[in-house]
Amino acid sequence: MPQQRPPARLLPPLAAAALGALALAGCIPGNRPDPAPAPALDPASPPPAPESAAPDIPPQPPVEVPSAAAPPPFKITAVVPNARESAAGTYKVIAGDTLRRISDRTGAGSEAIARANGLVPPFTIKAGQTLRIPAGRWHRVAAGETGIAIARAYGVEWSRIVAANGLEEPYILRTGQRLMLPSAAEVAAMSVEARAAAFQLDIGDIISGGEPALVAGARPVKPRPAAPGAAPLPPTSAVAAASRFDGRFAWPLTGPILTRFGPYGSGRRSDGINIAVAMDTPIRAAADGVVLYAGTDIAVYGGLILIRHSDKWTTAYGHAGELLVARGQAVKKGQVIARAGESGSAETPQLHFEIRQGRKPVDPVQYLPRRG
Incomplete structure (x- = not known):
């Protein structure tokens, strides 16, 4: 899929010297095995059937953090091979x-x-x-x-x-x-x-x-509430998991599903779902958590935010046109964290949304509420 130039408001890709070549082909990374979806968080409730569109999200007062400056480079401390x-x-x-x-x-x-x-x-x-x-x-x-x-x-x-x-x-x-x-x-x-x-x-x-190694006895830094102009957590500090997580996710926005989880096309697979939206649609956090990453270092996803909800659960939000939170900030379910765009490899405005259990991507539809 040809890569489109991101909107002017999207922060530019970070220094290649820090990250090396990150060019990836296709809208969703491919050539990876198809992982079996993890069981639903509530075993007593059967997983909902896939829907063609996300449910309507009831109106919520926006809790926004204005974008202050470009996110800092995803710094990688120099490693001296000592093996x-x-x-x-x-x-x-x-x-x-x-x-x-x-x-x-x-x-x-x-x-x-x-x-x-x-x-x-x-x-x-x-x-x-x-x-x-x-x-x-x-x-x-x-x-x-x-x-x-x-x-x-x-x-x-x-x-x-x-x-x-x-x-x-x-x-x-x-x-x-x-x-x-x-x-x-x-x-x-x-x-x-x-x-x-x-x-x-x-x-x-x-x-x-992506987290820096800690000295003996040190602990990850506790998340800070998101605030306008707040600086991101320094790359030398590790991000702590959210203090609590109720195991429930909400839809990050409303729109028809363009691409579903799993294999599609010729040998490709999606690690999440892609939802069609209008440009600048608010993207909301799917659950309480702490921002693990906010930047543009993975070219295929453009503007990308990762939110850690617990030691085991993380959500990803890609193709954003504007990022409104920074690494180390605490966010609440329903809080506006970004605005939709067509950054990265997206050819139309959309959101790439993932839920991960550890490293493993699982089908988001199995963990999101049914349509009302």
């Missing part, structure tokens, strides 16, 4: 040992050692116990590093590192943590296309790899 290979072996626990101390001594990740030995929280070990140490290639995380930056430093997709390390929500890395990477030989044998994939940013990457 080391370690061989498989065993380790005999001595008094005072912890998994982190054993990790420092053997070079293997503490989480990987726990998995290799069937250890579960609180990861109790005893002096004299023999542990299996897995082989691998390990990167030691430094303060402020993001998963995306680490993946790019080694030329591998962040999703591969997530899978290899069994990372889960809320995907906050810790200083000193060791991440398993593909071996140097495996990376050297990768095709140019495979290596280039490490620089193709997607929504799942931002959700799971």
Whole structure:
């Protein structure tokens, strides 16, 4: 689908030097497996049948945050590759040992050692116990590093590192943590296309790899109420999840559905739904949450906002013509967060809307109210 020039009010794409090549083909990213929709949040209620249009949204007093300035670049802290290979072996626990101390001594990740030995929280070990140490290639995380930056430093997709390390929500890395990477030989044998994939940013990457690593004992920053002219959260601070989430989503706007969730066309698939709207239609938050991302770094989506509702649930709003909130701000269900446009690859004014459980996109229609 040809890419259209965004409206003049949409903030320009961010510095290529910070993000690498992000050009993506098509209106919705393709060539990904079709994930099975997650069960409805309320198992007692059957999922509603797909509708051709979003329901009418009752009038609500707008709670708007005027756009002040362009969102800052999606900064990626420089990562110095420090990966080391370690061989498989065993380790005999001595008094005072912890998994982190054993990790420092053997070079293997503490989480990987726990998995290799069937250890579960609180990861109790005893002096004299023999542990299996897995082989691998390990990167030691430094303060402020993001998963995306680490993946790019080694030329591998962040999703591969997530899978290899069994990372889960809320995907906050810790200083000193060791991440398993593909071996140097495996990376050297990768095709140019495979290596280039490490620089193709997607929504799942931002959700799971966009937050900076925290030092031991530090916590993500609590969200701040959205206010006119408020500065976004610094890229060195991690965004905390919303304090509570009732598990219910609302339609972000009203309009006919152009593209449904799942496979469509010739080999393409949609990770959400696209809703046709008039230019400048208010886009509302589908639930209470905190802004995880607001910017234009994924070319296919143009103006994009991600809202984290809990450690497990995130919503995405793409093709916006104007962004009205910033990273780290708290928003309420029904609050106006953006205005619709035809940015990114959209050829007509529309909203691309996703609901994600962790990294995995699910069918939004199964989680939205039936038409009245």
